[in-house]
Amino acid sequence: MAEKNDTVRSVAIGIWVKTGSRNERNAENGMSHFIEHMLFKGTKTRSPQDIAEAFDRIGGQVNAFTAKEYTCYYAKVLDEHAHIAVDVLQDMFFHSVFDEQEIEREKNVVLEEIRMVEDTPDDLVHELLSEASFGSSTLANPILGTEETLASFTREQILAYMDKFYVGEHVVISVAGHYQEELLSQLEDIFSAVKAAKASYEPPEASFIPVxxxxxxxxxxxxxxxxxxxxxxxxxxxxxxxxxxxxxxxxxxxxxxxxxxxxxxxxxxxxxxxxxxxxxxxxxxxxxxxxxxxxxxxxxxxxxxxxxxxxxxxxxxxxxxxxxxxxxxxxxxxxxxxxxxxxxxxxxxxxxxxxxxxxxxxxxxxxxxxxxxxxxxxxxxxxxxxxxxxxxxxxxxxxxx
The missing domain is CATH 3.30.830.10 (Metalloenzyme, LuxS/M16 peptidase-like)
Known part of the structure; x- marks a missing residue:
């Protein structure tokens, strides 16, 4: 999806993936969010520092977030640097290595994020509200996962989860701003490599059951x-x-x-x-x-x-x-x-x-x-x-x- 605006000098690029905490089995709770973190932890040709410096060098912004039903990786850069942003984002998306040492190190980072929510009562009360609203459905589960589920994640589980959800019908590329048509051709060529889904997927049912x-x-x-x-x-x-x-x-x-x-x-x-x-x-x-x-x-x-x-x-x-x-x-x-x-x-x-x-x-x-x-x-x-x-x-x- 592309929307051009010739009155600005910036370009925003987002990779949207239709999976979040609702899509995870209870034992996988937090997997979507953990993968979001790991895509910044190095590719076959870039270290985590290389990824950060690639955007700092061009005055751009890069980040990501995970929600209940989707994950987004996005960047905003000057129009003249759009091709660099696309190159780094696609490298993260297709070529992240999920190094075992990086996985264990990042588990501790996410664990601190979970503890930060526990120490922030106005965040914690909303986490509790999901449990109070949606009962035993996966929609009630926290986006960050739990200490127990986080500790259990393996490289094989991560790759299997991505193989299931990071597929063609679940991925959307959105671009807005001042860009050249060549950028869209570049994106189309790159993301045509996204694998087709092995099977259709419907998120687990959820009901509003107030407690x-x-x-x-x-x-x-x-x-x-x-x-x-x-x-x-x-x-x-x-x-x-x-x-x-x-x-x-x-x-x-x-x-x-x-x-x-x-x-x-x-x-x-x-x-x-x-x-x-x-x-x-x-x-x-x-x-x-x-x-x-x-x-x-x-x-x-x-x-x-x-x-x-x-x-x-x-x-x-x-x-x-x-x-x-x-x-x-x-x-x-x-x-x-x-x-x-x-x-x-x-x-x-x-x-x-x-x-x-x-x-x-x-x-x-x-x-x-x-x-x-x-x-x-x-x-x-x-x-x-x-x-x-x-x-x-x-x-x-x-x-x-």
């Missing part, structure tokens, strides 16, 4: 998350949910921010967001406060959600949300990285793209009745709940509905 999860940690604040069912990726109601979330807790003018932070002064950080996956999704509400205010906080959060579920949004909230959403989309188009990311995800997950005019028209056509019907549907049941606090037990009087 409560609690973790004791030495922390100054109690951290609380609620999760409600959301929408699957590609849903025709996705813009409705974005507008709903924006009014609930996705902006500084949202109800959660204005009522809980500004009016009640209960917390510094409070927000909501939605996560869309294949055939399932969730809406999350988060806030952190001191332990003696947790009860009041939970009641306020639940009360606001109940009010939205019962009465819906106001016309003003809907119109403000539409303008914010349109502004976000159009401002994002000014970044080659944002364009590359949007196009890559659309191609990988949806196999379709909409023009800017189509997007704006769809947003303008959303009615208050549509959004309020969605709110009444999504928020009608008990939420999943997770808490991280200094207490050694779940508060008996925690109020969630």
């Amino acid at each position: 409560q999860k609690y973790r004791q940690k030495e922390t100054e604040q109690a951290h609380l998350c609620l999760a409600y069912p959301g929408l699957e990726v590609g849903s025709d109601q996705m813009f409705n949910l974005i507008l709903l979330n924006n009014a609930l807790g996705g902006s500084m003018s949202s109800r959660l921010f204005q009522e809980i932070r500004e009016e009640q002064g209960l917390c510094y950080s409070v927000f909501s967001y939605h996560s869309a996956y294949e055939k399932i999704g969730s809406v999350t509400v988060y806030a952190g406060t001191q332990m003696n205010q947790l009860q009041q906080l939970s009641k306020s959060m639940s009360s606001i959600v109940e009010q939205v579920q019962a009465d819906g949004l106001t016309k003003k909230e809907l119109e403000n949300g539409k303008e914010q959403l349109k502004g976000s989309i159009m401002l994002g188009l000014e970044s080659t990285s944002s364009r590359m990311s949007r196009n890559g995800k659309n191609e990988l997950l949806l196999k379709k793209h909409q023009s800017l005019d189509e997007l704006l028209n769809r947003i303008n056509d959303i009615s208050l009745e549509e959004v309020n019907h969605l709110a009444a549907t999504l928020f009608q049941d008990e939420p999943a709940l997770s808490i991280v606090s200094v207490s050694d037990h779940m508060p008996e009087t925690i109020f969630t509905k």
Whole structure:
């Protein structure tokens, strides 16, 4: 997928692979993320330092990330250096050696990353929320894996996993910015070498099965998350949910921010967001406060959600949300990285793209009745709940509905 912009001097290039923690068996949990790390640890002709210096030398940026359902390796460089970025990225993708010593060294790096999440309660509470929302499905598993699974990884397992998922139908190349047509020909020639899949693959089924999860940690604040069912990726109601979330807790003018932070002064950080996956999704509400205010906080959060579920949004909230959403989309188009990311995800997950005019028209056509019907549907049941606090037990009087 390529989108040209002759008014800029940068090029963003992304390799998107349709595999993440949801695709892993329980014993493989963390494999996708570990492979992401290992692709930076040396190829047949480049050391890890060579890879880093290749981009530093040209003033470029290179990085990667792993999500529940996909992994992305990306670079952003000046247009005159695009061919160098492609050469290094393809070398990492096709010719990483997975040296045994590097594997063992990188296991320790990822272990520290896992421990960092454990030491960051506002991250940990979201990890717990996945467990509280999706039960025993692999969608509940942490992207980083666990100490136990990480320790078990072998070079043979890594290569077998890549052989299964790093295949033609699971790989998308996305380019955005100022590039020459020769770059696309170069990419096409290089990535035509990606192997075809041996068999079709469907991610494991997942259901929203809300429970409560609690973790004791030495922390100054109690951290609380609620999760409600959301929408699957590609849903025709996705813009409705974005507008709903924006009014609930996705902006500084949202109800959660204005009522809980500004009016009640209960917390510094409070927000909501939605996560869309294949055939399932969730809406999350988060806030952190001191332990003696947790009860009041939970009641306020639940009360606001109940009010939205019962009465819906106001016309003003809907119109403000539409303008914010349109502004976000159009401002994002000014970044080659944002364009590359949007196009890559659309191609990988949806196999379709909409023009800017189509997007704006769809947003303008959303009615208050549509959004309020969605709110009444999504928020009608008990939420999943997770808490991280200094207490050694779940508060008996925690109020969630």
